[in-house]
Amino acid sequence: KNQVEQSPQSLIILEGKNCTLQCNYTVSPFSNLRWYKQDTGRGPVSLTIMTFSENTKSNGRYTATLDADTKQSSLHITASQLSDSASYICVVGGGGGNKLTFGTGTQLKVEL
Amino acid sequence: DVKVTQSSRYLVKRTGEKVFLECVQDMDHENMFWYRQDPGLGLRLIYFSYDVKMKEKGDIPEGYSVSREKKERFSLILESASTNQTSMYLCASSITGTVSYEQYFGPGTRLTVT
Numbered sequence: 108k109n110q111v112e113q114s115p116q117s118l119i120i121l122e123g124k125n126c127t128l129q130c131n132y133t134v135s136p137f138s139n140l141r142w143y144k145q146d147t148g149r150g151p152v153s154l155t156i157m158t159f160s161e162n163t164k165s166n167g168r169y170t171a172t173l174d175a176d177t178k179q180s181s182l183h184i185t186a187s188q189l190s191d192s193a194s195y196i197c198v199v200g201g202g203g204g205n206k207l208t209f210g211t212g213t214q215l216k217v218e219l
Numbered sequence: 220d221v222k223v224t225q226s227s228r229y230l231v232k233r234t235g236e237k238v239f240l241e242c243v244q245d246m247d248h249e250n251m252f253w254y255r256q257d258p259g260l261g262l263r264l265i266y267f268s269y270d271v272k273m274k275e276k277g278d279i280p281e282g283y284s285v286s287r288e289k290k291e292r293f294s295l296i297l298e299s300a301s302t303n304q305t306s307m308y309l310c311a312s313s314i315t316g317t318v319s320y321e322q323y324f325g326p327g328t329r330l331t332v333t
Contacts, residue, residue, distance in 0.1 A: 150223070
C-alpha cells in the first residue's frame with residue numbers, strides 16, 4: 108500500500124530558529140516528491156518538487172532533501188518567521204497511474 | 220500567476236440536499252482535480268479530469284459526481300448530501316502530461332452538512 112508518513116505531527120519553535128520536518132514514504136514506483144505549505148483555511152502552495160535524480164532543492168529559506176534509497180525526505184526551514192506557521196505536507200507522485208499520495212502534514216507554529 | 224478559484228469558501232447544507240461546488244482555473248490547464256481534506260487523513264482524490272467531458276474516478280468517488288463542460292470549469296456534485304461529507308474540499312489544476320506536473324490548488328470550500 109502506498110503511504111506517506113510525516114513527523115513530527117506538530118512542532119512549536121521560536122522565531123529565528125531552524126527546524127527540520129521529516130517524510131518517509133513507501134510509494135512505488137517513485138516519480139517525484141513535493142513539499143507543500145498550507146496556511147490555515149487556504150489551499151496548499153508548492154514549495155519544492157524533486158525527481159528521482161535530485162537530492163536537494165531550495166526555495167528561499169526552505170531546503171528539501173531526498174534520499175531515494177532510504178525513501179526519506181526532509182524539509183529544513185532556516186531562520187524561521189512567524190509567517191512560516193502553517194501545515195507542511197509531503198506529497199509523493201507515482202505508485203501506479205501517476206497518482207499523488209499525500210502525507211497528513213506537520214503543523215508548525217512559530218512563536219515570538 | 221495561476222489562479223484557481225472556488226465558488227464558496229464556506230457552505231452549510233442540510234442532509235439530502237443536492238450540492239454543487241464549482242472550480243474555475245484561468246491558466247488553460249487540461250487537468251483538474253477534486254480532493255477532500257479531513258483531519259488526520261491527508262488529501263484524498265475524489266475525481267479528476269484530463270479533458271473536457273472526460274472524468275476519472277479517484278480513490279473515494281462514492282457519493283460524488285463531476286461535470287466538465289468547459290476546459291476552465293470543473294464541478295463537484297453531491298447528489299444527496301450526508302453528514303459524513305462534511306469536509307474541506309479542494310480543487311486543483313495542472314498542465315497536461317502526468318500528475319508529476321505541479322498542481323495548483325484553490326482556496327478550498329469548507330462544507331458542513333447538518
